[in-house]
């Protein structure tokens with residue numbers, strides 16, 4: 001047995017990497033996890049958890065100091081010792097350092113070469129800074145710094161009006177920063193249904209955020225008092241700091257993936273098949289001689305590692321897939337989110353343990369945790385158009401629900417989309433309180449292709465926002481099924 005040989009090396013210890021390593025180690029595989037920053041990765045430290053903590057604090061009217069203290073408490077002050085200890089308890093060997101593939105079955109980390117039979121790439125994504133003259137020399141934050149800062153800038157320019165920009169603009173404006181948000185598209189959340197971006201824009205404007213839509217920065221210059229930004233519409237802005245939330249790209253450069261025959265295109269991420277196995281452009285070299293004694297163990301039939309998988313989405317036990325390259329999470333460039341990273345991680349684990357499972361991306365939620373919350377799932381009107389799907393849409397204003405009257409909240413709307421040709425739901429968008437909770441029913445309906453006749457027969461508790469979907473569902477059913485509606 002080669003020294004430092006592992007059945008599986010997982011490169012990147014964030015959301016996806018942690019789940020893959022733990023589950024495979026629990027199933028009896030020899031697993032090494034390579035992480036160069038913090039075990040746990042982005043969500044608990046620099047993304048969803050601190051962001052939603054700060055947003056939650058704004059809703060409770062907490063002071064900035066209390067919000068920062070609460071944020072730092074929920075992130076554990078960036079101490080990953082507890083997470084690392086849990087990995088060790090599960091039997092995972094944690095290797096600290098920047099990992100780089102050094103041969104067909106070899107990875108170099110911390111001055112030592114480790115051999116593997118399978119490699120799982122879970123390296124996440126990194127901020128993409130737009131090519132603006134002078135931006136790199138300016139006082140710039142990415143979302144990382146914005147979610148670590150103990151200080152409140154007086155004047156903040158947020159560059160990019162999608163989830164990260166909208167959430168962080170709301171956080172900083174709530175605590176008194178003078179925020180200007182610049183977005184190249186003519187709407188916020190430009191890939192979602194237009195009403196979502198419009199309702200959110202209204203809410204952000206009402207709290208004093210200066211929205212500049214359809215505008216890009218043309219030049220940035222440091223000044224004695226901070227930074228001056230020239231805009232494509234001829235205007236100019238002065239600020240203390242620029243927060244760049246203009247997109248992220250899969251982290252696949254400089255990993256040595258070419259040595260495995262894998263095409264590296266940072267704009268698109270790693271191409272994976274439905275089992276989350278990375279596609280290779282040329283046959284990868286064979287595993288080193290002798291490595292077959294380290295095969296990933298075959299699970300007992302029915303001993304599925306994923307409590308959430310079902311007979312419908314998990315196939316027969318086919319024997320372990322071995323000697324492969326796999327990927328999960330942002331690195332695949334598919335709908336980046338924590339829940340998608342976890343889902344792909346489970347798909348990888350199933351297939352590596354010999355239980356065939358294919359990922360289904362039809363009903364992956366997309367949420368912006370602002371007030372109001374924006375929830376979208378499945379196809380948006382724009383993505384349906386791009387795919388040539390003829391959508392039938394029906395909507396309802398939340399103001400017409402009894403719950404809105406009770407909560408004294410008159411904003412918000414839900415729209416539900418059916419595929420006219422197939423007569424099933426394929427997407428939905430909702431803006432309003434707790435939409436990320438009560439819209440899960442629609443995610444299930446899309447994923448399961450639940451017949452509209454069943455959906456219109458579901459009873460919702462009164463008074464809830466969830467009732468809002470009843471009218472549009474009935475409208476879609478009437479238009480698609482005629483009189484045959486519950």
Ligand SMILES: Cc1cc2nc3c(=O)[nH]c(=O)nc-3n(C[C@H](O)[C@H](O)[C@H](O)COP(=O)(O)OP(=O)(O)OC[C@H]3O[C@@H](n4cnc5c(N)ncnc54)[C@H](O)[C@@H]3O)c2cc1C
Nearest residue numbers: 012014015016036041042047048099124143329330337338
């Ligand atoms: C501001 C912000 C807010 C967000 N909020 C939400 C939200 O509310 N809900 C949601 O679902 N998603 C949210 N996301 C997205 C979410 O954070 C990501 O989709 C998720 O973290 C992806 O998980 P991952 O495992 O692919 O990557 P990560 O969690 O980023 O983990 C990748 C890990 O790999 C490590 N790594 C990379 N290269 C190497 C290497 N060569 N060697 C060793 N280690 C390496 C990194 O250090 C990192 O720890 C947010 C993102 C941002 C930026």
Ligand SMILES: NC(=O)c1ccc[n+]([C@@H]2O[C@H](COP(=O)([O-])OP(=O)(O)OC[C@H]3O[C@@H](n4cnc5c(N)ncnc54)[C@H](O)[C@@H]3O)[C@@H](O)[C@H]2O)c1
Nearest residue numbers: 130160161162163164165183184216245246247336367368
């Ligand atoms: N709640 C969540 O789930 C959540 C929150 C934050 C981030 N994220 C994820 O993190 C990733 C990054 O989010 P993001 O919002 O930074 O990126 P994004 O790619 O979703 O959006 C970037 C935005 O910046 C704009 N932009 C780009 N260049 C510009 C320029 N030069 N001038 C003006 N506008 C410009 C784009 O038009 C776009 O609207 C995404 O995958 C997102 O889904 C998720």
